[in-house]
Each structure stands twice: as C-alpha cells, then as structure tokens.
Amino acid sequence: MNEECDGKCESCSKADACTDPKKERYMEQQALKLRMSKIKHKIAIISGKGGVGKSTVAANLAMAFAVHGYVNRVGILDIDIHGPCIPKLLGVKDRRYQVSPLGLGALPVIGPMGIKVVSMDFLLQSQETPVIWRGPLKMQVIKQFLSDFMWGELDFLFIDVPPGTGDEPLSVMQLIPEMDGTVIVTIPSEVSEDVVKKAVSFSRQMNVPVIGIVENMSGFTCPKCGAEINILGVGGGEKISEEMDVPFLGKIPMDPRISEDSDRGMPFIIGHADTPAAKAFKEIVRKIGRFLEDRERLESPPKPSPREEGS
C-alpha cells in the first residue's frame, strides 16, 4: 500500500498493481461522475413527510416526459431502500436486473416508453423481505445505483427520495452536486405543512434550487353527488410556497382512480388522462419544463451579436 497515495490514480505509475482502498473509492467516484455527466437533467422528488404521494408524482413525471418527446431518454431512480414503490407504479414489478455481457455494469430494468428504472425492489427475494439496514449501508447502495448501473445517455433522471432529511436524501444530494432542483410534494393538512417546510430548508441548505411545491390529495369531489369535500384540507401547499417564497406548481385533487391506476401499475396521466387530476398534473409538468429551459438559458448565455461585439 502506497502510504503517500493521494487517490489520484491517473498520475500514479503504480495504479495497475495498486490494492489501496483509496484506489477503489477513486475509481467509484470517477465512474459516478462519468455516468452522471451523460444525463442532462437530474431532479429529486422529496417530501419531508411520508405517504404524500411522492412516488406517484415521480412515476407520473417520468411518464409525462417520456410520452412528450423523450421516449427512451428518461430514467427513474428509487432510493427508498425500505419501501420501494416505483416498480409497482410503473408495472415492472418482479423483474430482475441483467448484467452487461461485457462486464461494464448492471442494466436498469426497462419500463414503459423505455423508462430506465433502478430500485432496491428488484434485488429483493420476496415482497415480505424487509431491508433492515442502517445508514452507511444505504449510502453505499445509493452510490452503486448511480455508479454501477449503465444509465446511458438520458435527458432526465427523476430520483424518488424517501421521506425525511436523513441518510438517503443527504447521500443523493452529496453524490449529485449538480442536481437541477427538487420538486417538493405535500398534502394540504397543517400537520404535514410543518414537516414540508423542513424539506424546503433542507434543499436550500444543500444548495439545490427548489423547483416548486406540488399539493397532492388536495380536495375531493364526490363522484355520486358532486359535493366538494376537503378530506385532508386544501391550500396547505400554496401557503407554504408563499411563506417560504418558493414557486407553487399546482394542486392534484384526490381521486380513487389514482389509487386504482397505481395498483395496476399504470401512471394515472395515461390511465385516466381526462380527469382533473391528470389535467392538473400536465400543468405541473409544463412548469417544471419551463424551469429547466430557464436554467439552461442562464447557464449558457447567448453569444453576443456581431453588432455588440463591434461596439
């Protein structure tokens, strides 16, 4: 082991024969950087509070972009290690990963519209198997999901992050410092408000822009009599966005058809495209698209015109 190793293998003459653990870490980091450099936009879907429909929003976002011009150009990474839902929501449950024949890495599972899916779920023996892991092991597997999988060239990677501001969200933010932004999902109740404000602060502390807040399960219309009932309240997400000065992306009403669609592995924007929920979702997708366009424009300012150059 080279005592003076600086972990910069490209400048080391002994790299080929080296067994220093630093080399492994360096190679892993390089692989991660390389894989991520081929993905144009990375967006984390976070929530603070669980059960707000974060995975449903993530799956529908991936589907919306795939359908509208990005077939085979979208990936979704499910880093909910203990309760992965994305495979079920995209109808690819019970699949398994394949390994590249050339040993270059593992291949994501291919979902509808060519969406590339990576999730802990594909590694579990049965649905009843709990993953009883502490943080360091979770950090390691998230790193491998990013570095060891052959994501290929993509326009979008959506990352479904489990609730809270602990190991998983922290790991993914540190591993992908170039994250475009976070979409924060909430339900309208006050109890959830407090927790979601923490998610906004978390995103800011990590220096990742908040693209905006989605208020899910917002109001309910009785399918029999048309009465409007606010089962979990309404307006909580809008209130947070005002109080914390972040964009509001939209409200998705409660609808039994969303849960039915989720259970049969069909994103509701496809399964029930004409519902108020799907229409609201399209508007959310449009706003996220515009955020990314604005960001691109800011990052690569237009070249000065000849007249300006000459003046």
Add this chain to the structure above:
Amino acid sequence: MNEECDGKCESCSKADACTDPKKERYMEQQALKLRMSKIKHKIAIISGKGGVGKSTVAANLAMAFAVHGYVNRVGILDIDIHGPCIPKLLGVKDRRYQVSPLGLGALPVIGPMGIKVVSMDFLLQSQETPVIWRGPLKMQVIKQFLSDFMWGELDFLFIDVPPGTGDEPLSVMQLIPEMDGTVIVTIPSEVSEDVVKKAVSFSRQMNVPVIGIVENMSGFTCPKCGAEINILGVGGGEKISEEMDVPFLGKIPMDPRISEDSDRGMPFIIGHADTPAAKAFKEIVRKIGRFLEDRERLESPPKPSPREEGS
C-alpha cells in the same frame, strides 16, 4: 484509562475516578434499564410505509388509555427525528423541556390527561429547521430519549416509529428488548400492502410480537349524499393479516374531521367521539388491551391451588 476495564463499574474500585468511555456507556445502559423497568407496557407503532396515519393512531392510543383509567400513567415517545408530529397532534406544540432541579434528568412535556411526551420537535428552534442527521446520531438521541428523561412510573409507553426498517426502528427494538409488541398501521391500497408486509417480517425478525394490523383511511362515506367511495381501496390490511397470519385489529374509515382534529391538536376519539372512526378505534383499543392482559397472564402463571400442590 484502565486497559482491562470490563465495563462493569459496580465491581471496580476505581469507578469514581474513572474517565474510560466504557464507564459512560455502562452508566447510560444502566440508566436506560432502570427507567424502562418502571414502565409496565411498551408498544411500538410501526408502518413500513409513511403517511398512513401512524402518528394519529399513536396519539389516539395514548389518549384512549389515559382517558380509560390511566390518567398520568401513559407516555408517548416520538422517534420520528426528521418529521415529528406527536406534539402537534396532542396540542402541546411550542413547549420546551424542563430539566429536573436535582439534575436527575430532563422532564417530558406534560400533555392532555397527564400524557408524558418526548419528541425531537421540542428541541427545534423553528418549524422550518430540518434535522439533517445520519443514522449514528439518530441512534444516540433515541438512546437519550429513553435514558435521560424522567419517565417515572407508567403503565404504558407508546412509541411512534418513523416509516421503514432502518436506523430508528432498529435502534428502538434493540434498546428495548422487552417490547410488548408492535401495532402495524397500513392504508388499504395494494402499493402499501407490499411495504407493510416488510414491517410484519421486520417485527418477527426482531422477536417482537405483532399485536395486530390497523387498516387506516379505509373507505369513505360522502357526508352530503351518503355514498360509499373507496378512495384508497378497502380490505388491504385484512388481506395482509390473513396472508401473514397476524391478528387484524380493525378498520378506521376516512373522515375529514380526523384531519381537522389533528390540525387543532385534539385526538379524534375525544374531538369526535361519536363518529364511525372513533367507534372503530375503541374496538382496536379493546383488542390491544386484551392482548396485554393475555400476555401478562402467560408471563405470570397462576399459583397452583393447595390441592394441586398436595397431589
């Protein structure tokens, strides 16, 4: 530092002057054991999946037992470090801990009916402050919640455990090996089913009995026209309990009044005692009570009658 320290301070002549970290760990363990030995029943409310109403179930359970014969004899420990909700649900938000004047420990916040409440929430500067912590720090704070707080003599301690099967649930199960059992909360949808099965397996792997499954947000009755609508499906909890051979405790229907009560810090079994939800909850409480009685009976078998002794 004593190189041969076995961490058993009572048998060591140098204990008073000792600065070995083992001594600190030993003292902490002894304090934890002592505090927990004074609490008759400890029940963890777990879920696997977030947002299923686990904290609502925990807060209402504490209230139900406190109201029915156990005033000042119930505690609730909220180990959701990232999104603590219990203080809000019991109407004691914005309170702060007091420290015992004799330096014997911190005092839990006293909630309604003398319920002793310990939560990360009471330590946060503002509602927007996220707790960006990895696992080891969370383990440490959970240990302190159990060992450094003056719980006193209690009949019940309900522990609200955040979703998943990671650091927090693992820590609390290891710290309280004598846990009476777990109450597993779910919503009826299929997506949640898979995750809840993991919680059942987790409880079994930890050698903690599953007291039973509660199916929350189960069906909805339109308050205007009386139509029954299964917003998130119905029967998922019952199905899991059959498939995994664990008791089914009951179904709590969706009701906008539950969310309203939660937002104003009033457990719904008190705020709306006559609703179908509150009635269903009372039946759940009865079943948990019976489980604990049966367990006590099994642990302390009746003394043999004189005739049996003589025979």
